[in-house]
Amino acid sequence: MPDSDSTPVPILVIHTHDPLEKIVMAGGTGNWKLNALRAANCAFVALTRKGGAKRGAAWLLGRIQGIVDSPEPGRKLIRCSDFVEVDLPNVWRSDLQNPVLYTDSSVLGKSREGLEALAWEPRDAFLRRLDLTTCTADPDVEKAVAHVVDIRTAKAILAQHFKTRPDLITITV
Structure with missing residues (x-):
């Protein structure tokens, strides 16, 4: 159900098989071919499951801190300052071929206020909760x-x- 303030915010949706630990340890998700100008307009990234029973569901959101060059030429890393685990079904459309989607928060049923109201954790706190060294x-x-x-x-x-x-x-x- 959408938030009462239905003003959507630009977001990136990334379709990935990377596990939670890898993404949080890396401080974001990476090695994507993306349009840096379009990505720079996005405040959030939603990660959707590439396989399994919940394929296409958004399972992790990140507050974008920056888009930086990847060690792989022509690719970018999406750095995140904060994360929140979610379970939002049917975010990824099965007809999409590219694992990067530029869209808005309406695909999540959220406005900017709705996204900001989630229980975001700074990356360091998230790491401690995951008990990583x-x-x-x-x-x-x-x-x-x-x-x-x-x-x-x-x-x-x-x-x-x-x-x-x-x-x-x-x-x-």
């Missing part, structure tokens, strides 16, 4: 943005890099 990033990468990694994710990243299985990786603290 922080480590400092290389100061030359993303202006020393802190990257947060738990042991399971670290093993997965290292296994992918070294082309092996995560269970073969040992991390000593």
